[in-house]
Amino acid sequence: MSIMPATAVGAELARSWLLVNAAHPDRFDPAVASAADVVLLDIEDAVAPEGKDQARANVVEWLSTNGNQGWVRVNGFGTEWWEQDLRALAEAPGLQGIMLAMVESPEHVHRAAQHLDTKIVALVETARGVQNLPAIADSRHTFRLGLGLGDYRRDTGFDDDPMTLAYTRSQFTIASKAAGLPGPIDGPAVGALGVKLADSAGVTAQFGMTGKICLMPEQTATVNEILSPSMADRSWAVEFLSEFEAHGSQIRNGSDLPRLARARKVLSLSQAFGLTVPEGYDLHFEAPLDTYHC
Numbered sequence: 001m002s003i004m005p006a007t008a009v010g011a012e013l014a015r016s017w018l019l020v021n022a023a024h025p026d027r028f029d030p031a032v033a034s035a036a037d038v039v040l041l042d043i044e045d046a047v048a049p050e051g052k053d054q055a056r057a058n059v060v061e062w063l064s065t066n067g068n069q070g071w072v073r074v075n076g077f078g079t080e081w082w083e084q085d086l087r088a089l090a091e092a093p094g095l096q097g098i099m100l101a102m103v104e105s106p107e108h109v110h111r112a113a114q115h116l117d118t119k120i121v122a123l124v125e126t127a128r129g130v131q132n133l134p135a136i137a138d139s140r141h142t143f144r145l146g147l148g149l150g151d152y153r154r155d156t157g158f159d160d161d162p163m164t165l166a167y168t169r170s171q172f173t174i175a176s177k178a179a180g181l182p183g184p185i186d187g188p189a190v191g192a193l194g195v196k197l198a199d200s201a202g203v204t205a206q207f208g209m210t211g212k213i214c215l216m217p218e219q220t221a222t223v224n225e226i227l228s229p230s231m232a233d234r235s236w237a238v239e240f241l242s243e244f245e246a247h248g249s250q251i252r253n254g255s256d257l258p259r260l261a262r263a264r265k266v267l268s269l270s271q272a273f274g275l276t277v278p279e280g281y282d283l284h285f286e287a288p289l290d291t292y293h294c
Helices: 025-032 049-063 082-089 106-115 127-131 133-138 149-156 166-179 194-206 217-226 231-246 256-273
Strands: 016-021 038-042 070-074 095-100 119-124 142-147 211-214
Touching: 016 025, 016 217, 025 038, 025 049, 038 049, 049 070, 049 082, 070 082, 082 095, 082 106, 095 106, 106 119, 106 133, 119 133, 127 133, 127 149, 133 142, 133 166, 142 166, 142 211, 194 211, 194 217, 211 217, 231 256
Parallel strands: 016 038, 016 211, 038 070, 070 095, 095 119, 119 142
Antiparallel strands: none
């Protein structure tokens, strides 16, 4: 499949969010050259307390040079670095948005927005934050929700098994959908590549989450592929719309409306991600089960 450059995918649809340790500015440019939809410079968990000031300075310098653009994960509300992060980033012309760590209430997002006028991903990482997900999602300053998986598991004692985390992931998607937000961003698969990473991203997709944090550039292409419409979906959508238009674009039964909506969404996402059905690819796929009228 063909894939458009990462800069072509906006943050609303971004699948791979690549965390880059801001203490190592030599990694910034290689991150941009990766398949990541979003480069997320990290001055929070990746950086030791004594290195916060230098990491912040690295980020501001890079975002102020050569038209560089990116997102930044900032320290959580109430930490000694939170306000310093926001004040410094207000002077960075290349800032596209922030991921605010340790969000536990809509007030955390609101207070951050008072300091910095930019898009805010609310990274929820505690049981208290999950309890307040609907209110956080409803905040007019929240752009997307993100699941801080490692800290959440430490806070709750939960295992990493998908079944154990099923309720949590479902709550992120439900809160996002109810508030009219883009799909939420799942936590990372630490150290995973190949089949293990594909399986982890598959879980992300199964729970309706549309983005995933990546910890290595090598993870981004796989995450992008799994969180994009599959070849089967794209082929079905093209076939259905061709047939629908050939019959005069008239609604024929109760299943046509959900199928039409699904096909248009699949092809819209495919276009945004630069994906096509290869010429001559003519395998037939059945309609998705949730488009049957019953």
